[in-house]
Amino acid sequence: MTAERLSKERLRLWLRMLRVTRQVESTLRERLRTEHDTTLPRFDVMAALYADGNGLKMNELSRRLRVSNGNVTGIIDRLVEDGCVERIAIEGDRRATRVCLTDAGRASFSKMATEHERWINALFEGVAEEDAHHIGELLHRLPTPLHDAT
Amino acid sequence: MTAERLSKERLRLWLRMLRVTRQVESTLRERLRTEHDTTLPRFDVMAALYADGNGLKMNELSRRLRVSNGNVTGIIDRLVEDGCVERIAIEGDRRATRVCLTDAGRASFSKMATEHERWINALFEGVAEEDAHHIGELLHRLPTPLHDAT
């Protein structure tokens, strides 16, 4: 009977995580759209590029963001159109390209990131530091397929 | 300085939640696809209908799942094609329709739900009952736009 209850409790936890995550994502999407005329996937890609000064291969972006190759192709296409990133040939391997933020892209992301942190901080206002830390640790310890370097 | 650290800690928490949620969703998608030839959005819609014996209006479905009206329209279209749900006219209001699971849909969902709970239970293996409960409570207490009845 205890296993049964544990299973139900974990299911409830999952449903709540899902609900909170979707709500936060939805809020972020809305604000990125109205205040920065961009989308969450674009923001995520730019964040990955911003964190890594030298740019990333399509490949690495795809793995880091856990989305399909084809998906990254489309997002980068649009970011290039917008002048936020550029594809740079890799000497010695004509299959791959390195994607870098342009100066404009870097400046634009920098502004968004500051606000993004403020938004998150406000949305999670009810979470005290030790709770944030505790939950973070727990999430970090989840079995293999679920976590990864962060 | 403490506010600064708190903000960073909350941001870290958010990023981890996002990562775990995406990973779990990705696993669920994959299994629903390969083992039940369906998708997560279809599953979510069927879950909402299953929980409510009398069917729901498009309207209610949209609000309950927190997705746009137009989105629900498309998913229901496909579920109707598959014979899982049906649209039933509401007498007295020709604008709205009530969506109900068919017998086949109910049977199909019932099977999936059992497995779904098993999958979740396995994915969250590292979370003890008191932790699940604790985190669940915290998530539940988040400020207004973030939570809702569940």
Next chain:
DNA sequence: AAAAAATACTTTAAGCTTAAAAATTTTAAT
């Protein structure tokens, strides 16, 4: 060197998602 396998990326087809606009129908105001 030629063939096979692996790697990096793009394309395609199908479906999900949203916001905004449109179409219908109902309710409220005048």
Next chain:
DNA sequence: ATTAAAATTTTTAAGCTTAAAGTATTTTTT
């Protein structure tokens, strides 16, 4: 009763997402 406003749903346009197939290039095997 007419008109205006609100409610319910669908349509549309744009973009996100995936799996699978396709293209080009590099590496490994034979």
